Amino acid sequence: MPAPDVAALLLELERSDPDCAEDARSAIEWLSGGEPLETITELGVCEFLWYTLPTKVSGDRLATARALGRLLRLGGLERYAALCASPVTARILRTYARSGEDAGIAAYQAALHERGVLPPDVPELRWSSIMGPEELGAHGACSAALELAIVSGELSPRAAGEREALTRRWLTTPRAELGGDNWLHRVQGERLNRWVLGRGPAWRELAQPFEVRLHAPIPVPAGEHLQVLRRLLRRGGEPGGIPLPQQGGAPAYGEGPRSGSAASGAARGDRGGERVREPWNGGSVRGARDEDLLAAAGEAARRMGALDRAGHALVTTAAGRRLLDDAALLWESAAAALLVPVPHEPDLGVSVREVALMLLADGLPADRASVAAVIGCAEDEHPGIDASLAELTRLLDAFGLRAGDTLTSAGRAAALTALRGHALRPRQYVSMS
Numbered sequence: 001m002p003a004p005d006v007a008a009l010l011l012e013l014e015r016s017d018p019d020c021a022e023d024a025r026s027a028i029e030w031l032s033g034g035e036p037l038e039t040i041t042e043l044g045v046c047e048f049l050w051y052t053l054p055t056k057v058s059g060d061r062l063a064t065a066r067a068l069g070r071l072l073r074l075g076g077l078e079r080y081a082a083l084c085a086s087p088v089t090a091r092i093l094r095t096y097a098r099s100g101e102d103a104g105i106a107a108y109q110a111a112l113h114e115r116g117v118l119p120p121d122v123p124e125l126r127w128s129s130i131m132g133p134e135e136l137g138a139h140g141a142c143s144a145a146l147e148l149a150i151v152s153g154e155l156s157p158r159a160a161g162e163r164e165a166l167t168r169r170w171l172t173t174p175r176a177e178l179g180g181d182n183w184l185h186r187v188q189g190e191r192l193n194r195w196v197l198g199r200g201p202a203w204r205e206l207a208q209p210f211e212v213r214l215h216a217p218i219p220v221p222a223g224e225h226l227q228v229l230r231r232l233l234r235r236g237g238e239p240g241g242i243p244l245p246q247q248g249g250a251p252a253y254g255e256g257p258r259s260g261s262a263a264s265g266a267a268r269g270d271r272g273g274e275r276v277r278e279p280w281n282g283g284s285v286r287g288a289r290d291e292d293l294l295a296a297a298g299e300a301a302r303r304m305g306a307l308d309r310a311g312h313a314l315v316t317t318a319a320g321r322r323l324l325d326d327a328a329l330l331w332e333s334a335a336a337a338l339l340v341p342v343p344h345e346p347d348l349g350v351s352v353r354e355v356a357l358m359l360l361a362d363g364l365p366a367d368r369a370s371v372a373a374v375i376g377c378a379e380d381e382h383p384g385i386d387a388s389l390a391e392l393t394r395l396l397d398a399f400g401l402r403a404g405d406t407l408t409s410a411g412r413a414a415a416l417t418a419l420r421g422h423a424l425r426p427r428q429y430v431s432m433s
Contacts, residue, residue, distance in 0.1 A: 006028055006032070006036070006037060006071075006075075009071055009074045009075050010024060010025055010028075010071065012074060013070060013071055013074060017070075020063075020066075020067045020070060021067070022067075023059070023060075023063055023064045023067035023068070024064075024067040024068055024070060024071040026057070026064065027048070027053070027057075027064050027065075027067060027068035027071070028068065028071060030048055030052055030053075030056075030057065031044060031045065031048045031068070037072075037075050037077065040072075040077070040080065041117075041140065041143060041144050041147060042079070042080065042083075042115065042117050042143075042147045043112075043117050043118065043140070043143040043144075043147070044140075045080045045083055045084075046083065046108075046111070046112050046115060046117070047112075048068075049065055049068075049083060049084060049089050049092075050089065050092045050104075050107075050108035050111060050112065051105065051108050053065060053093070054092070054093055054096035054097075054101075054104055055096070055101060055104075061093050061096075061097075062090060062093055065084045065085070065089055065090075065093070066084060066085055068084050069081040069082070069083075069084030069085045072084065079151075088111050091107070092104060092107045092108055092111060095107045114157065114158075115157060116146060116150055116155070116156070116157025116158065116159075116163060117143050117146045117147045117150065117157075118143065118146075119139055119142035119143055119146065119163075119167045120160065120163055120164050120167055122164055122167050122168045122171065123168075124168065124171060124172065124184055125171060125184060125187060125188075126425075126426045127139060127426060128426035128427040128428065129426070129427065129428045130427040130428065131427075132190045132191075132194065133190070134183075134186040134187050134189070134190040135187045135190060135191075137183070137186070138171065138183035138184075138186060138187050141170065141183060142166075142167050142170045142171065142183070145166060145167075145170045146163060146166060146167070149166060170183065171183045171184040171187075172184050188215070188424055189215070191423060191424050191425075191427075192211050192214060192215065192423050192424065193211065194427075195207065195422075195423035195424075196208055196210070196211045196423075199375075200376055202373060202374045202375075202376060203355075203374055203375070206355065206358050206359070206374055207358065210358060210361075210416075210419060210423075213416060214416060214419060214420040214423060217420070218413055218416045218417045218420060219413070220327070220328050220331045220332075220413070221331075221409060221410040221413045223410070224327075225331065225399070225400060225401075225410050226330060226331070226334050226399050226400065227400060228293055228294060228297045228398055228399070228400065229297045229300070229301060229330070229334060229398070229399060230324065230330075232294065232297055232298055232301055232307065233301065233306055233307070233316050233320045233321075233323065233324050234316075234324065236301075236307050236314055236315050236316035236320065237315070237316040237320070237321060237324070240313060241310060241313035241314055241315035241316070242298075242307075242313055242314040242315070243312060243313050244309075244312050244313055244314065292394065292398075293394075293397055293398040294398075296394045296395050296397070296398035297398040297399070298314070299342075300334070300337040300340075300395055300398065300399075301320065302314075303337055303340050303342075304319070304320075304323070304333050304334070304336075304337055304340075305317060305319045305320070306319055306320030306323055306333070307320060331414075331417070332417060332421070334399055334414070335413075335414040335415075335417035335418045335421065336417075336418060336421050336422075337395065338353065338357065338392065338395060338396070338414065338415070338418040339353055339354060339357075339418050339419075339421070339422045342388075342391055345384075345387070345388060345391070346384035346387070346388070348375060348377060348384055348385070348388070349384065349387070349388040349391075350388075350422075351375050352371055352375065352384070352385050352388035352389060352392075353388055353389075353391075353392045354419065354422060355370075355371045355374045355375055356371055356388075356389055356392055357392075357415040357418060357419055358415075358419065359371070360406070360407045360411070360412075360415055361407065361412050361415040361416055361419070363406065365405065366389065366392075367389075368382055368385050368386055368389065371385055371389065372385055396411060396414075399414070401414050401415075
């Protein structure tokens with residue numbers, strides 16, 4: 001049975017309470033955007049009452065919420081009407097009025113989490129805070145599925161594991177209304193397209209072929225890779241971990257090269273005869289290049305959360321132990337590290353490394369001029385390009401992904417894996433990133 005016509009409900013309300021009808025008319029326009037009542041969801045009602053109403057609608061907010069409740073009750077939507085007049089809604093609106101927008105938003109988010117209708121992040125998809133049309137459709141559809149399961153008693157709002165399982169099924173199941181496609185593919189396609197088209201013409205020309213190449217997950221290459229990284233994580237898991245050097249000694253792995261050290265010299269391309277004492281291998285001596293590879297792998301491991309400092313040593317974390325036990329997860333995390341922002345790197349650093357990886361994956365040179373032509377940077381930004389390219393080269397070498405000036409076959413797989421992960425990352429507001 002179709003839901004009653006909104007205009008007819010407003011007319012009925014106007015006969016009994018004209019002031020209430022005006023508030024209800026304003027509220028329903030915000031809530032439904034002119035769509036029929038049957039399109040309204042619990043998530044939409046909560047977001048209107050607890051966010052849109054207190055931040056975007058003027059006047060007596062509590063009166064507007066109650067007016068909306070009366071309209072929804074006339075339309076037979078008792079559950080939504082109860083939300084409008086609930087103590088939770090009154091409390092959140094008071095919080096906005098008395099404590100400000102930040103406190104109000106915190107109260108709104110906590111209350112929404114309690115309802116259980118907000119789709120959780122899942123391994124296949126982390127939701128954006130800025131959604132395109134496809135992602136917004138997927139998010140709304142998943143929320144409606146969660147709401148139905150909760151109302152029917154099949155799901156508890158607090159059953160996090162069950163909510164995640166339902167969301168994963170809803171995202172990955174082929175759907176007739178999508179022509180046999182699923183929501184996950186739709187969201188990923190939207191994000192890839194945005195990544196390709198979101199910058200200048202030179203970027204789009206280079207990135208366009210990757211929209212197809214990155215559509216499916218990149219297979220993990222056969223064989224054992226990332227030996228230096230594995231070596232560090234194993235050593236960090238032994239009793240005592242990786243002892244940190246005394247003041248003035250070699251740089252601690254994961255803490256970056258010190259000025260004047262062999263690692264910093266290696267990063268500059270200085271491969272002279274300097275020898276450095278390796279801090280965790282009983283005082284054995286290694287060449288500057290080997291020392292720099294260990295330092296680069298250690299820094300990446302710290303950014304991956306796989307190594308952490310404990311007193312005077314670096315130790316392998318629980319996350320690091322999971323990586324050692326799961327070759328595919330280790331590969332994916334190491335590939336992602338190629339595009340993780342590096343401390344003190346210029347803002348364009350990640351873009352430089354993205355362009356370099358695309359060029360290298362195509363078998364092209366990733367030099368300063370080629371990269372600068374794609375990102376369109378000013379002449380005075382070239383030193384930043386040099387630094388980011390040096391950092392990428394250092395990490396590729398540490399992971400054993402380069403042979404000469406070109407990528408190995410595993411290196412190409414790592415480049416594509418890194419690019420895909422970066423292209424599919426969720427969009428966030430700057431203040432939330």
